[in-house]
Amino acid sequence: MDTVRRLDDIFLLKNSCIVASGGETGFPCNAEAIVTVSLGLACGAVALVMVFYLMRKLKEAPRGTDEMNKICDQIKSGARAFLTTEYKYLSYFVIVVFAVLVLLYTLDPPTGDRTDGIRYGACFLAGAILSAAAGWGGMAVATDANVRTTQAADKEGLAVALRVAFTGGAVMGFTVVGYGLIGLSLFFWLVSLGYGDITTTQRLVYAADSLAGFGFGASSIALFARVAGGIYTKAADVGADLVGKIEMDIPEDDPRNPAVIADNVGDNVGDVAGMGADLFESFVGSIIAAITLARGDTAKVMLPIWVAGVGIIASMIGYFAVGAKDGAGQKELMFALHKGTIVSSVFVVGFCAILCNFLFPGRSTEGWEIFACIIIGLAAGVMIGQVTEYFTSYSYYPVQSIADAGVTGPATVIIQGLGIGMISTVFPVLIIVATILGCNALASDYGIAMAAVGMLSTLGITLAADAYGPIADNAGGIAEMAALDERVRDTTDALDALGNTTAATGKGFAIGSAVLTALSLLAAFKEKAAIGLVDIGDPVVLSGALLGAMLPFLFAALTMLSVQKV
Numbered sequence: 108m109d110t111v112r113r114l115d116d117i118f119l120l121k122n123s124c125i126v127a128s129g130g131e132t133g134f135p136c137n138a139e140a141i142v143t144v145s146l147g148l149a150c151g152a153v154a155l156v157m158v159f160y161l162m163r164k165l166k167e168a169p170r171g172t173d174e175m176n177k178i179c180d181q182i183k184s185g186a187r188a189f190l191t192t193e194y195k196y197l198s199y200f201v202i203v204v205f206a207v208l209v210l211l212y213t214l215d216p217p218t219g220d221r222t223d224g225i226r227y228g229a230c231f232l233a234g235a236i237l238s239a240a241a242g243w244g245g246m247a248v249a250t251d252a253n254v255r256t257t258q259a260a261d262k263e264g265l266a267v268a269l270r271v272a273f274t275g276g277a278v279m280g281f282t283v284v285g286y287g288l289i290g291l292s293l294f295f296w297l298v299s300l301g302y303g304d305i306t307t308t309q310r311l312v313y314a315a316d317s318l319a320g321f322g323f324g325a326s327s328i329a330l331f332a333r334v335a336g337g338i339y340t341k342a343a344d345v346g347a348d349l350v351g352k353i354e355m356d357i358p359e360d361d362p363r364n365p366a367v368i369a370d371n372v373g374d375n376v377g378d379v380a381g382m383g384a385d386l387f388e389s390f391v392g393s394i395i396a397a398i399t400l401a402r403g404d405t406a407k408v409m410l411p412i413w414v415a416g417v418g419i420i421a422s423m424i425g426y427f428a429v430g431a432k433d434g435a436g437q438k439e440l441m442f443a444l445h446k447g448t449i450v451s452s453v454f455v456v457g458f459c460a461i462l463c464n465f466l467f468p469g470r471s472t473e474g475w476e477i478f479a480c481i482i483i484g485l486a487a488g489v490m491i492g493q494v495t496e497y498f499t500s501y502s503y504y505p506v507q508s509i510a511d512a513g514v515t516g517p518a519t520v521i522i523q524g525l526g527i528g529m530i531s532t533v534f535p536v537l538i539i540v541a542t543i544l545g546c547n548a549l550a551s552d553y554g555i556a557m558a559a560v561g562m563l564s565t566l567g568i569t570l571a572a573d574a575y576g577p578i579a580d581n582a583g584g585i586a587e588m589a590a591l592d593e594r595v596r597d598t599t600d601a602l603d604a605l606g607n608t609t610a611a612t613g614k615g616f617a618i619g620s621a622v623l624t625a626l627s628l629l630a631a632f633k634e635k636a637a638i639g640l641v642d643i644g645d646p647v648v649l650s651g652a653l654l655g656a657m658l659p660f661l662f663a664a665l666t667m668l669s670v671q672k673v
Contacts (some may be wrong), residue, residue, distance in 0.1 A: 135406045135466050140299040140310065143409045147292035150416030154285030154567065157423055161278045162248065168271050171258035175589045178368075179254035182581060185372035186246050190380060193335055194239055197328065201235045204327065208320060218302070218313050226298045226317040234324025237290040238387045242332055242380035245279030245574060249379045252278075253371075253581035260582060260598040261591055264433040268598060269443065272582065272606075276575035277426055280567040283383050284419050287325075287391045292412055294321055295398070308403030315399045315408070316635070322388070322395045322628075329388035333381045334666060340377030341670045343369040360587035371584045374577035378610060382573060382617070389620045390415070390566050393559035396627035400553045400634075406466045407477075407553060411560045413466075414481060417458035418451075418564030425451030425568040437502045440605045444572045448492070451565040452485055459561070473550070477557055480546040484558030484623065485565070487542040488616055491535045492569075495615035498531035500608045505531070535615060539622050552630035559623035562616075573613030576606025 135143075170176055205228050213224030252275025260268040299314035347366035351357050360367050394411045401407030428450040431443035459481050467474030498505045505527045512523035546554035583599035632638075641648055 135409055138405055140296050144292035144296050144412055146416040147288045147412040150419045151285050151289030154281045154419045157281045158278055161274050165252055165274050168255040169258050170254050175254050175257060175585055178585050178588050181368050182371045183250035186250050186375040189376045190243060197331055205232050227320040230294050230317055230320035231324040233290055233294055234321035235328050237286045238325040238328035238384045241283045241286045241387050242384045244282045245383045246375050246380040248275055248278040249375050249578050252578045254585055256578055256582035257585045261595045265598050266431050266433050269431050272578045273429055273575045275578045277571035279383055279574035280571035283387045283570055284567045287387050288415050291321055291391050291394060311408050312403040318395050322392045325388040325391050329384040332384040336377035336381030338666055338669045340373035343373040360584040362588040371581050374580050378577040379574050386570055386617055389624055390563050393563050393624045396624055396631055397556035397560055399631040400556050410466055413462050414459055414560050414564055418455055419567055421451040421454035422565050422567030424454055447568045451568045455564050476549040480550050480554035480557045481561035483542050483545050484561030487538050488562035490538050491615050491619045492612045494534045495612045496608055499611040539619055556627035559620055559627060562620045569616055572609045576610040579603045579606040
């Protein structure tokens with residue numbers, strides 16, 4: 108069905124917010140587009156102010172000896188060289204796709220306005236640039252925080268080293284949410300301008316369609332950054348271990364092993380820049396899906412942007428709750444990071460309750476149902492993190508059982524590890540399924556989209572815990588290569604072990620949010636394409652499902668073979 112014709116029905120010729128509110132004509136139904144995104148712009152700016160504060164705080168931590176700084180500079184140089192090369196080739200792809208989008212949407216504009224081409228193209232370009240910038244910024248700070256963490260572990264102990272490493276990770280977290288929310292809010296407002304005399308509902312629907320280009324741009328960078336960075340990371344890691352541990356029988360991160368620098372570079376380009384781009388895409392994608400499924404209802408368009416904004420404020424509060432004492436064990440260290448997530452989540456619940464009560468006058472029942480979906484999504488994210496921690500932390504049975512299997516040889520370790528890994532997928536899937544069914548019953552496809560927004564609302568603090576891991580890992584490598592005292596390596600090893608768990612938690616969090624976001628985007632696509640019921644028994648549909656099920660195995664095989672070749 109033609110898009111212009113479909114949008115030109117009776118519903119869109121009215122203000123859908125006023126209709127849904129039973130005739131309420133005041134705020135938020137009468138809000139202009141700039142008001143709709145105002146809190147997003149303000150909170151995004153606050154996130155960037157937080158980034159500058161954290162960077163200044165990080166600069167106050169000493170960098171250590173000349174030898175430590177020399178090693179740190181080598182890691183930073185390698186990470187910059189990799190990302191520069193990667194972004195160089197990505198820029199060609201981005202330019203070509205930008206030109207294609209401008210051409211297609213200018214020749215055949217969905218709204219009938221030939222400025223659609225530049226609207227879609229500009230949003231795509233902005234999403235790609237901001238995603239790449241977030242990854243670069245996180246990498247730059249992480250490669251500076253590593254040596255400061257090593258120095259803190261040497262001179263001031265575990266507690267201070269944890270705070271320094273976490274501060275470096277927090278820069279990554281708040282950079283991603285700050286760039287994401289400012290960019291998305293700004294371009295949503297810009298693409299809503301210039302359509303002439305149309306209703307508020309039509310204007311918001313047209314703007315949401317154009318904003319899909321922003322998510323497309325972010326997704327493009329995320330795909331290449333995650334895959335390319337991941338292949339480099341694992342290739343360098345495996346290569347360093349094969350040469351050092353297997354062939355030469357020397358300790359991990361030994362300075363005699365030239366592959367050690369490449370290994371530490373990989374931590375930054377894959378687990379910092381790659382993960383940052385990945386979660387940037389999930390963060391903006393969830394908001395875009397919710398805006399699209401709002402169908403021009405001003406209150407529903409406003410809500411995901413404002414929830415993401417208050418999530419940034421809550422994450423900032425949570426940052427100051429993180430801390431541990433010297434001599435803390437793995438459980439105490441993990442709880443130190445959990446405190447930040449818990450505090451942030453509590454504040455998000457309170458802020459969202461206020462927003463849902465404020466934005467839905469005349470339809471409070473619908474507002475509270477959406478609020479329940481936000482809380483379900485937030486709780487699902489926390490539970491997925493807890494399950495991932497249980498299956499990846501040495502403090503619990505699963506990892507201990509894999510270590511015990513090593514008594515009888517490497518074959519039993521592989522068997523036990525694969526078994527534990529497969530079982531670990533059960534509980535996150537059950538949590539996601541329960542989230543989808545619960546939110547669908549409460550608020551249909553919009554509720555599912557808001558669950559994804561709720562899950563990602565505390566991304567600032569969650570990504571900080573994830574990016575902390577590579578910094579701690581690098582700190583241990585610097586301590587070993589600089590031949591520091593054994594007690595320093597013991598401190599960084601404790602931080603590194605914690606970082607391995609937080610990295611796994613971050614991956615689980617990313618996958619869980621991606622499922623909800625993908626389902627929401629699929630619902631939006633079905634609506635835009637006017638697709639009715641899909642019969643899985645249809646040979647064409649079933650063939651597509653089988654091909655889709657095969658693709659993860661194909662991509663996994665290609666990436667693993669790439670690692671093996673390198």
